[in-house]
Amino acid sequence: MVDAMMIQGVTGDPTVYLNGEFLPLSGAKISVLDRGFIFGDGIYDVVPVYNRKPFRMAHHLARLESSLAKIGIAPPMTRADWEALVLELIRRSPETDCMVYLQVTRGVAKRDHAYPVPPVAPTVFGMVPPMARPGVAAREKGLRAVSINDDRWLHCDIKSVSLLGNVLAKQAAVNAGVDEVIQFRDDRLTEGASCNIWVVKDGCLIAPPKDNLVLEGIRYGLLEELARDAGIPFALRPISRAEVADADELMISSATREVLPVVELDGKPVGAGVPGPVYRRLRLAYDAQIDALK
Numbered sequence: 685m686v687d688a689m690m691i692q693g694v695t696g697d698p699t700v701y702l703n704g705e706f707l708p709l710s711g712a713k714i715s716v717l718d719r720g721f722i723f724g725d726g727i728y729d730v731v732p733v734y735n736r737k738p739f740r741m742a743h744h745l746a747r748l749e750s751s752l753a754k755i756g757i758a759p760p761m762t763r764a765d766w767e768a769l770v771l772e773l774i775r776r777s778p779e780t781d782c783m784v785y786l787q788v789t790r791g792v793a794k795r796d797h798a799y800p801v802p803p804v805a806p807t808v809f810g811m812v813p814p815m816a817r818p819g820v821a822a823r824e825k826g827l828r829a830v831s832i833n834d835d836r837w838l839h840c841d842i843k844s845v846s847l848l849g850n851v852l853a854k855q856a857a858v859n860a861g862v863d864e865v866i867q868f869r870d871d872r873l874t875e876g877a878s879c880n881i882w883v884v885k886d887g888c889l890i891a892p893p894k895d896n897l898v899l900e901g902i903r904y905g906l907l908e909e910l911a912r913d914a915g916i917p918f919a920l921r922p923i924s925r926a927e928v929a930d931a932d933e934l935m936i937s938s939a940t941r942e943v944l945p946v947v948e949l950d951g952k953p954v955g956a957g958v959p960g961p962v963y964r965r966l967r968l969a970y971d972a973q974i975d976a977l978k
Contacts, residue, residue: 697709697710698777698778698811698812699773699776699777699812700712700773700809700810700811700812701769701772701773701808701809701810701811702714702807702808702809702810703805703807703808703809704808706772706776709811712809714792714807714809715792717792717793717794717795718789718791718792718807719789719790719791719792719793719800720787720789720790720807720845721789722795723797723846724844724845724846724847724848725755725789725790725845725846726755726757726787726788726789726790726807726844726845727748727751727752727755727757727787727788727842727843727844727845728748728785728786728787728788728843728844728845729744729745729747729748729751729785729786729843730744730783730784730785730786730939730940731744731745731770731783731784731786731939732783732815732939732940733774733779733781733782733783733784733812733815734781734974734977735780735781735977736774736779736780737977738770738771738774738784739973739974739977740902740906741767741770743902743905744902744939745763745766745767745770747843747900747902748766748786748788748843749763751842751843751844752788754839754841754842755790755842755844756799757788757790757806758803758806760788760805760806760808761808766786769786769810770784770786770810773810773811773812774812776812777812779812779813779814779815781814781815781816781817782812782813782814782815783812783813783815783939783940784810784811784812785809785810785811785812785813786808786809786810787807787808787809787810787845788806788807788808788809789806789807789845790803790804790806790807791803791804791805791806791807792804792805792807815940817942818941818942818944822863822941822944823944823945823959823967824959825947825958825959826944826945826946826947826948826958826959827862827863827864827936827944827945827946827947827948828862828863828864828946828947828948828949829857829862829863829864829865829866829876829934829946829948829949829950830856830857830860830862830865830866830949830950831865831866831867831868831925831928831949831950832853832856832865832866832867832868833867833868833869834853834867834868834869834874834875834897835849835852836849836850836853836867837849838896838897839896840874840875840896840897840898840899841894841895841896841897841898841899841900842899843899850877850878853865853867853876853877854877854878856877857877862948863946864876864877864879864936864946865877866881866928866934866946866949868925868928869897871924871925871926872892872897872922872923872924872925873892873922873923873924873925873927873928874892874897874898875892875898875899876936876938878938879901879936879937879938879941880892880898880899880900880901880903880904880936880937880938881928881934881935881936882907882934882935882936882937882943883923883927883928883931883933883934884931884932884933884934884935884960884962884963885927885930885931885932886932887916887917887932887962888916888917888918888919889907889911889916889917889918889919889962889966890918890919890920890921890923890927891904891907891919891920891923892920892921892922892923893920893921893922894920901937901938901939902939903937903938903939903942903943904937906970906973907937907943907966907970910966910969910970910973911966913969914965914966914969916962916965916966928949929949929950929952931954931955932954932955932960932962933945933954933955933959933960933961933962933963934946934947934949934954935963935966942970943963943966943967943970945959945960945963947959
C-alpha cells in the first residue's frame with residue numbers, strides 16, 4: 685500500500701485511477717509481478733493542465749498511443765476513453781495547475797523476458813500531481829547546465845517507464861550543482877535529462893532531428909508553430925557539440941518546465957550570459973497559448 689503522505693508534492697490522499705477504478709492513492713496497489721515493476725515494461729505520458737484545462741491533450745495522447753504501438757501493447761482504451769479519463773481525473777482533483785500522469789504496463793505475468801502468451805490485461809494507472817509553473821528566477825535569470833555523454837539505449841523515441849538512464853543523467857546535474865545536463869552521443873546533441881534542447885544561432889531556432897536518439901517532446905511541434913508565427917527561422921538537423929558551445933542562446937523545453945533559457949554551460953556563459961531575444965519572444969508566445977485556455 686502507498687503512503688500518500690510520504691510522496692513529495694502530494695498532500696492528503698488524492699484520487700487516482702487504477703484498472704477501471706477510481707480510488708484513494710493510499711489504496712492503490714499492484715502485483716509485484718507486474719512487468720512494469722519487474723522489467724520496466726511499460727510506457728507513460730504526462731498532460732499538463734492549466735486552470736483545470738488540459739494543454740495539447742490530443743498531442744500527448746497521440747504520443748502515448750505511438751509508444752504503446754512501438755512496444756507491442758494493444759491499446760487498452762480508445763482515444764475517446766483516454767480523453768474522458770483525463771477530464772475525469774481533473775474533475776476529481778482539487779488542483780488548479782497540475783499534470784495528468786498516465787502509465788500503461790504490459791500487465792501481470794510470471795517473470796519471463798518474452799511477452800506473455802496469451803497476452804495479459806495491461807495495467808493502466810493515472811494520477812494528478814500538482815504542477816508549479818517555472819518561477820521568475822528560472823524564467824528571467826536562466827539555468828546552468830553541464831555536458832555529459834549520452835549513455836542511454838537506442839530507443840529514446842519511446843516514452844518508456846525504463847528511465848534509469850534519465851535518472852543517472854539528472855543525478856549528474858545534481859552532483860555538479862547545476863539545473864540540467866545537455867547530452868551528446870558521438871559529439872551529436874541529443875537532449876537533457878528529461879527535456880529537449882534548443883539552439884539559437886544567428887536568429888535561427890535549431891533542434892535535433894526527430895529520430896530514435898531523442899524523445900520528441902510535444903513542445904517540438906509547439907515551438908515550431910510559435911517560431912513560425914513569430915517569423916523566427918526554424919530547422920531540425922544534427923547539431924554538433926561545437927555548435928552547442930558556440931550557440932548564441934540555448935533553451936530547454938518540457939511539459940512541466942515549459943520553455944526556459946540556459947545561460948551557462950560547463951561553467952562558461954552562453955552567448956551574452958543572459959536570456960536572449962529569441963527566448964523572450966518564444967516565452968511571450970508560450971504564455972499567450974496558456975492564457976488562451978482561461
